[in-house]
Amino acid sequence: MNNSKLSMRVLHRYLGFFLAGIMAVYAISGIVLIFRDTDFLKSEHIEEVKIAPNVKNENLGKALDMRRYQFEKEEGDFIYFKNGDYNKKTGVAHLKSMELPYILDKMTHLHKASTDDPLYWLNIFFGVALLFFVISAFWMYLPKTKIFKAGLLYSLAGIVLTLILLFV
Template sequence: MNNSKLSMRVLHRYLGFFLAGIMAVYAISGIVLIFRDTDFLKSEHTEEIRIEPNVKNENIGKALELRRYTFEREAGDMVYFKNGDYNRKTGVAHITTKELPYILDKMTHLHKASTDDPLYWLNIFFGVSLLFFVISAFWMYLPKTKVFKAGLLYSLAGIVLTLILLFV
């Protein structure tokens, strides 16, 4: 076995062992994120927040720092919006949220990290590592062997399936 092939195999093996934990986290959180628009595994939490009284309907969402404020109806001093209500007279609002259990919430937060979050460097490292796995897998076997040729067919099938799922 030549030196580059051996080096690639060793790097592939130990990087795989090193990243086993993070790969499990990404796999689990990726599956959980598929259900993010449902109540799957979520529990309901109600919070009471006090803001200024007599806030106009269009400013309630901003005052409560709600990203998705949707006004529903008004009845007397009460304003009802999606997932909550606001008492115009007292300034008290009740907001109901549905949250994942603590550990799953942390895992999905890691999965969705953006450049505003210091965790995004881990996401970049992980993404580059996965690309390395893709490339280094082709150094595992000699190109003339049956296993390598079968691997190429499986890779082609995987690429075709991915393209079908992306564009259909």
């Protein structure tokens, strides 16, 4: 076995062992994120927030820092909105949210990290490592062997399936 093939196998093996934990986290959080628009595995959390009294309905979402504020009705001193209410007289709002258990919340936060979050460097490293796995897998077997040729067919099938799922 030539030196580059052996080096690629060794790097592939130990990088795989090193990343086993984070791959499990990404797999679990990816599955959980599929259900992010449902209440699957979530529990209800009610928070009481005090803001200025007499905030108008059209400004309430911004005052409560709610991205998806949705007005429902106004009755007397109360404004009712999706997942909460606001007392205009006292300035007290009750906000209901559905939250994942602590560990799953942390895992999904890692999965969704953006450039505003220091975790994004880990995401970049992980993405580059996965690309390395893709490339290094083709160094595992000699190009003339049946296993390598079968691997190419499976790779092509995976690419075709992915394209179908993306564009259909």
